[in-house]
Amino acid sequence: MGERGASRHPVGVVDLSTSYLGLKLAHPLVPGASPLSYELDSILRLEDAGAPAIVLHSLFEEQISADPLRTARAPTDPVGYLEHLNRIKESVHVPVIASLNGTTDEGWTSFASLVEQAGADALELNVYHLSTNLWTSGATLEAYTLDTVRTVRSLVSIPVAVKIFPYFSSIASLARQFEEIGVNGLVVFNRSYQPDIDLETLEVKPDLRLSSSTELLSRLYWIAMLSGRVDLSLAVTGGVHTGADALKAILAGADAVQMVSALLQNGPGHLKVVREEMERWLERHGHSSLEEVRGSMSLERREDGRAFTRAGLLQVLQRGIGPLS
Ligand SMILES: Cc1cc2nc3c(=O)[nH]c(=O)nc-3n(C[C@H](O)[C@H](O)[C@H](O)COP(=O)(O)O)c2cc1C
Known part of the structure; x- marks a missing residue:
């Protein structure tokens, strides 16, 4: 990012606040679902480092359907997860977003109510459905995903976000349909392992x-495509390591920016590093709030939005990297 612009606001004065899933956050850098939330102690360290909300690791459908009444107390077991969530809610002051990972609407969807009762402020559904069935079409899979999400939406009253893979054939249409069934947010994108x-x-x-x-680009593309066109909170997950990464996501139109790898590599203190990089850039460019720039690079708001379309693809490929030497 460039260095132009007058210095008008000292670092710390720039307003980074955002609203995500109806939750008011001091800034958009939210620790994403990962083992960072296995221990209450790590969560407290994230909160101390300024995390404005926490997304918990997922409870997996397989763990629920294997034995829903299992009394094991690990935070990755159903009962343990609820107890962990309860304890976290008693200990931290920031919103806690629970996460469920599944593909069918048996078992894990009804678990959503228990998560709500345990105090989750919102729910992130990770619809991890990679079909290997030779006869299942993309449309069938999409309808199935919507049904599953619809079931959860009808069971809870807290905000619901859906975390998806980039492999759906019509992401824009799927996003619109999520909006229609009352989903509050979209998290792009799941990484595949x-x-x-x-x-x-x-x-x-x-x-x-x-x-x-480098993984950020596909996320920027889709956030920029969707921003202002669907009534969904938008979050990026994947490839946010620096203040520049986070700013690009916000300029594309993200309301929140989730971070996992960077925090696993650098520890909770990295949140402050990234936040200050953002503040400095905004200040250098003469902005007093993040709100002033959010979505400014989205397809909806840019006259040069063709960079996001097929015309942009043609231009990139035909310009290429020059002839072979
Ligand atoms: C060790 C590890 C565990 C993760 N566990 C979960 C999980 O339980 N649920 C989930 O939705 N995503 C999980 N993720 C994915 C992250 O939430 C995130 O989407 C992904 O790492 C991309 O973000 P990043 O580039 O900031 O790491 C996990 C990632 C890592 C590295």
Whole structure:
């Protein structure tokens, strides 16, 4: 980001506040769903570092349907999750967003009510549905996802956000349909965790790599596409590591910016680093609030919005990287 603009507001005076899922947040940098929330102590450290809200790790459908009455107290077990959520709510002052990860509407959807009763301020649904069925069409999958989300929406009164993969064939239409069934927010995008192949042992092995800023671009694209066109809170997840990353997401139109890899790598204190980078950029560019720039680079607001369309694709590919030397 450039250095132009007069310095008018000292760091700390710039207003970074935002509204996400109807929750008033001091700034948009929210720790996303991950093991960062397994321990109450880590959550308190995130809150101390200024996290304006916390998204809890997901409770997985498989864990609920395996044995819903299991009394194990780990925060990844159903009963343990509810107790953990309860304890967190008693201990922190910021909103807590619970997360459920599933694909069917048996079991995990009804668990949504319990999560609401345990005090969650909002619910993030991670619809992790990668179909390998040769006969299931994209339209069927989309309808199925909408049905599942609709069921949850009817069961709880807290705000509901849906976290999706980028693999739907018509993301814009899906977003509109989420809005129509009363969803409050969209979180783009889930990362996929495909296993790798070990050439020496010839085993398929899990491969969890943390993200880098390069993953941000697909998120920017879709936030910029949707901003101002659907009545949904928009959050980016994936590839936000720096203040510049977070600002780009906001300029594209995001209301909140979730961070996981950067916090796992650098610790909770990184929230402050990113926040101050944002403040400095806004101040250098003569802005007193984040609100002034939110969505300013969205398709809806830009005359040069063609960069987001097929025309932009053509231009990029035809300009290319020059002839081979
Ligand atoms: C170790 C780890 C565990 C995660 N667990 C969850 C989870 O329980 N539920 C979920 O929705 N996303 C989970 N995620 C995905 C993150 O919430 C986030 O969407 C993803 O890491 C991209 O954001 P980042 O680039 O800031 O890391 C996990 C990610 C990591 C690295």
